[in-house]
Amino acid sequence: MITVRLPEALSDGRSAIMTMDAQSLGDIIAKLDLGDDRDELFNFAVNGELVLHGEKDVELKNGDEVEIVVAIAGG
């Protein structure tokens, strides 16, 4: 099982922490319906490490923790 943490903006009535079966981040994106409609604000982190490209192909294993992180620029 994979643990997924959602930010407030994406929870949409769902629990902030969910568990699900998934082989890759692509599976998570599909199951959460965060595909093409997801905007540029949100990034994935796996086990505390940010994913900056090739996100759908990132393989997951049992016990992994996925977090969706808000990424913006500052001044």
Place this chain on the structure above:
Amino acid sequence: MSIRTRVDALLTRLATEPQFPTQGQTIFVDLARQEVRRAWIPLRIVHALLGGRGVNMFLLHNLLDETLQPIDPEIPLIFGTGILTSMVPSASRGNVTSWSPESRVLMDSNAGDYFPSFMKLNGIDHLVLYGKATRWTLLHFEGDQPKFVDAAPWVGLDNIDLRAKIAEDFHGVEGKDYGLAAITTAGENLVLCSGIMAGPKAIYARGGPGAKMGGLKLKAVLIQGRAADLTTARPHKLRNRDVALKLLNTSVVKNALKKRGTPFLYKPSRMLGAMGTKNNQETTWTDKLDAENIDPYRPGMEGCFACPVNCRPLNDMSNDLNVRHDKYVKGDGPEYVTLGKFGPNVGITEVTQVLRLNNICNDLGLDTASTGSAISWAMELYQRGIITREQTQLDLTWGNYDAIEQLLFMTAKREGFGDVIADSSQAVANGKYPVESLDYLMAVKGLTQSDPHDARILKAFALGLAVATRGMDHLRNRVTLEINAKINDSPDFKAELYGGPVAAEPNSYEGKELAVRRCENIYAVGDSVGMCRFTTKLFNSPSLPGYEEFADQVANVTGIELSKEEIDGIGLNVMGVERLINAKLGVTRADDTLPKRWFEEAIGVGPYKGEKIDRGEFDKMLSRFYEVSNLTDEGLPKPEWRGELEGVLTS
């Protein structure tokens, strides 16, 4: 040639009446002689450089005597307001420009809140200040008419007390009745990392504007009233509604900027292993400083003049019994920069300590980027034994909160070791550190890094920091969207955004020159119209207002029609003129580089462990950047374009 002769010569080439609806005056103020002269910027300059930052560069290029020193009162301090400032949502910004006493290259710094808007609301597009006042002076404009007021009642006051006393003495409310740009005691003491405060937190921060203004013996500029006729060429309010809706419907505004502001960025940076820590010796830090941990101390959000976004978090620690309850128990901020510079970069782990240091810096008028960087540099020198307790009289061990707080007050007064911090990046040149200290200075072109992001991983960030005309600063050209996987994984969309193929991998050097070029252009245009960087297309989102909205509103407000290509060309022109100014100040290709550490030491943690900057690849990327920027191998405009620019600047 004296500044007065230069001003005389320039005035013969300027217009004697407004050139388009809403155009404000350019007012030349000789503080030494208390003389005022007025003109309007000709249309050919506006077509080439628009306004705000762009026209400031035209003025500086004409008035700069590079044989002097930056702090010399013959070097002008130039305030500019964007061509759309105060008239379009989120366009509330303006720039201040000079020769930097801190970096010794171009100084150009941007601020919001209210002062730039009150310039525009009173028909002042540019304010050129020179000559040293014979006594501390407050320049008081009622409408566009200045009075030279003896500033004795306000000298010695820092930001909190100064703004309270000005409100009382001038019977008004800042932001409603007047705008104020003022220096604190740090500026009076010519502290090189001091800024000009444009509000409780808003600061013209970078490059030492506070010291530059202090060198003119000018304590404050107060602009009171709303006297200008800002009748636009065509109706513009309907289009303003589109702009506001676009802003408010963009996810980054709705879900981040309006809720917690920029501290959100702390978390992705530390997760990436790119959070500058202990003067960039390390690159990740505690999750205790993540934005959500500031929530209990955030009573609300504030905003700049007529901006619907309100992205500035306030702070209030009054309910926390573990913190000191004095005037620094509440304040305005912090932004991500301050969180990083006074958190990981100096070894602080407690949110309340960062908030307090933020509030102190706002009061003392210290640029948190430069001051935080100067302190972390000192701490590394202390760690390495290059400087000792004997010199500092303070224990500069990482995370020693009490020493850091004390050092801020000492810096503003130039007392003890504070006098060294007050010299910022110039501490070696001024003989206060040994030369080997430069190996650990995180600066480019004499300016320490603005933001805490360690750019050894993201090569577009690294290139941007290297080529930025004012020094090591992310706000000039950062390709922020490189941090987003969804965009990186969409090659066609990415190519459309940046005008050509840009590698998906953040640590690749391929195509990054295109992305930096595109960002540098649009941000320079944004500064020239007065738009906030946070809400300009490409900085935080591809969906925010950009050239289309800028061109439409420039046409509606001024009647000046510009195509998308022309407006993009203006962005390039601004950079070109800035490079010509820097060339006068001795800047060459060798200065478009990065701190030694980033070439020689690899990232030690995270998904990009082992990453650093390869000198050969960096040099090739720099050459490609020059080529797509129409620059020579030395980083100057190519001859044909240079001729065109010099024609505009000197005709």
